[in-house]
Amino acid sequence: MQRCIRALASLAFAGAAVLGASTGVAQSAERFQGILTVVWGDPPPGMAGGEERFTLTLPNGTAYPLAIAPASQNTALHFNGKRVVVSGEAFRNGAGAEAIHVLRIAPDVSGTVAPSPPATAAKPTLFLLLRYKDDSQEPHDPQFYLDLTNPKTPPKGSLIPATLNGFFSKTSWNQLQWQADVGGVGGLKHTDWLTLPFGKTHYANCGSSQACADINAIAADGLALAVTAGINPANYSAINFVLNNDLDCCSWGGSFIYNGTVFHGTWEAPWGQETALYAHELGHALGLPHSGWAYYSYDSPWDVMSMGTPVKPTKCGSYSSANNGGKMETIYCSAPGDGYIAPHKDYLxxxxxxxxxxxxxxxxxxxxxxxxxxxxxxxxxxxxxxxxxxxxxxxxxxxxxxxxxxxxxxxxxxxxxxxxxxxxxxxxxxxxxxxxxxxxxxxxxxxxxxxxxxxxxxxxxxxxxxxxxxxxxxxxxxxxxxxxxxxxxxxxxxxxxxxxxxxxxxxxxx
Ligand SMILES: [Zn+2]
Structure with missing residues (x-):
């Protein structure tokens, strides 16, 4: 039965993927064309939570959350960052936003394809330091994020046990390196953190037991601040939104759209601003999903995109955690204890x-x-x-x-x-x-x-x-x-x- 529906669909759309095939394709379905982006929310190691979100951004910039049947989400991932044609029905989701219930999604072969660039070579990346309007703390000095990323080995005397370029140089066999800048007040100079126009509850009105963060609002408001500070986001292929306090359950990584272009993105709470967890969220930013789930969630110790097995945990900071009643929490920096698995390296x-x-x-x-x-x-x-x-x-x-x-x-x-x-x-x-x-x-x-x-x-x-x-x-x-x-x-x-x-x-x- 499923093969039969697949065959019919491939007549309609070359290379089509049928989503929610068991429900068939409704006659009243509307057709939407745009770019598909995907983000993942991950709880801190040892905690529960998480969410995977699909978004369709139309050429006019309007973005719709997509409701895709869980059984079909892994298929849709193949079109992450690509122009797609979605057949579906508009509805209002639980958050009151206009969303699309997806019946079918397929690559758009008619228009110009604007995928994210391949995961090779040196990619310029911006760490954009953002504090919530009602929260003045700055968990790290701006230099910390340069030290965390650019050198292959941590600077002498630093509390960082391993750097991102050290990790990526090893796991990509020198095929991917990051060139990081830090953005704050005054642009790329190492000054204060930028202040978002709203407090934490505007962007993430929940605690650590839910996935509620409006990461698109953080991206939009953060990049508007960056532009005002004289930074040109178009100079970067990845933007790391560095928050000065918790979001929701999670820190996030994936793809997003700014001015019609697909960017790699991460949204990290202070607990996630360290090499092992950036290696995970940047993996999502490059389009990698999780692996594992044989016995329980995140259960493969062989992949940084699953359990991960960080080593050398080192106290490297602290912050007053909004999701934990303002309690001071220690921030640990660690070295990733594993790399990416071979099938993911092959995909990249x-x-x-x-x-x-x-x-x-x-x-x-x-x-x-x-x-x-x-x-x-x-x-x-x-x-x-x-x-x-x-x-x-x-x-x-x-x-x-x-x-x-x-x-x-x-x-x-x-x-x-x-x-x-x-x-x-x-x-x-x-x-x-x-x-x-x-x-x-x-x-x-x-x-x-x-x-x-x-x-x-x-x-x-x-x-x-x-x-x-x-x-x-x-x-x-x-x-x-x-x-x-x-x-x-x-x-x-x-x-x-x-x-x-x-x-x-x-x-x-x-
Ligand atoms: Zn993840």
Whole structure:
């Protein structure tokens, strides 16, 4: 049935993705053309909450929140930052805003495509320091954000244990670096924070248990202040909105539109203004979703876009937390304990074809798979196993990925072990929820657990096991272990561990 609807839709729109297919396409649906942007809200590590928001911005600048069925959100992500045609019905959402209930979304092939630039090379980025009108505190000196970003190693005497360019240089193999400026009173000079025209409750009228932040209003008001201060936002491809106090449940990252152009964006509360959490929100800003959600939300310790495993937590500041009754909270700066997973690096275009082995037909391959965290030279970094009868690219792709992890190198030191990670990549994966999931913002990639069944999914706890001997803490396949899936006709045998790689035998029989 679903295939049938898909086939019909692809006649109407080349490459169309059908959203909410089970409801069919209403005759009364209106057609909207614009640019799709996506943002994610993430709670602090260890806390609950979160939200994923889709927005359509029309050529005249009008922006509509999009209501997309959870089952179809991962498909829509493929059009993030792109011009799309939406078929849907207008309605007023819970916040009283005009929104669109999406029935179908497809890339707009008629107009000029204005996607965000590819995630390569040096990107100029602005840290815009914004304090709420009713709150004069300044959690960090402006220089802090330059130190946090620009050098590859933290300046001597700094409380920052790792920098963003150190992280990105390692995880992108020098294909992405940030050139940061700090914006405040007087423009790019290192002076005071800019003052937003309204207090916190205007932008985020809730506490930490809800996702209520109006990040578009912060972007609009913040950039208006920046322009008045003499800053030209068009000089940057990413804007980091640095707030002097809490937002809602969350800090946010994704894409947004300013003057018709797509920008990478982050909106960080003081607790998120540090390298590990910026690595996560900037990942969203580059278009990456989460990974994991095998047993519970954010459960993969192998990905900074999931649990993350920060190391070297260092007290680097404090602030009076609006969401905690004004209590002084310590701000911790840390180093990311892992990088981005290979399928996400592939999505960002960071793994050259020469460093990949793709099984596009039944075959057996012996591969020496070099650890993800080692420098990129000539070795294989990713094995992609296409599956019989399924797409191996695009908005309906479904394949398996194989990568090696050794946690000895920088920015991978927080990982729980060494081994081969087999992951299931599905572009149109439905939402993952249930009793142990506090949100359903999973993404395209779920690790396949080498030791399934070692989590108590009834009581949502480790069942008395010690980390990392449960859930995805021990998902890796070690030398001597084999992943075998008769239904898919796929096996991955880990033959041997070497100094910087694993020898694997990958078989596809169907
Ligand atoms: Zn996130």
């Amino acid at each position: 275009g960071w793994i050259p074809a020469a460093n990949q082995v793709v099984l596009s037909a039944p075959a057996t391959k012996n591969v020496t798979l070099e650890a993800n965290s080692w420098p990129l030279t000539t070795a294989v970094k990713l094995v992609k196993i296409c599956l019989a009868g399924q797409d191996c690219s695009g908005a309906h792709a479904h394949y398996l990925t194989v990568e090696a992890r050794l946690h000895k190198k920088s920015y991978e030191k927080g990982e729980p072990g060494d081994g081969v990670l087999v992951q299931d990549f599905q572009s149109d994966r439905g939402a993952i929820g249930g009793g142990c999931f506090f949100n359903n913002q999973s993404g395209w990639v779920v690790p396949i657990d080498a030791t399934p069944g070692d989590y108590d999914s009834k009581n949502c706890n480790s069942g008395g096991r010690k980390w990392p001997d449960y859930a995805l803490g021990n998902a890796e396949f070690a030398a001597g272990q084999t992943y075998n899936n008769g239904t898919l006709g796929v096996s991955v045998q880990v033959v041997k561990q070497n100094a910087s790689s694993f020898d694997v035998t990958v078989k596809r029989t169907k």
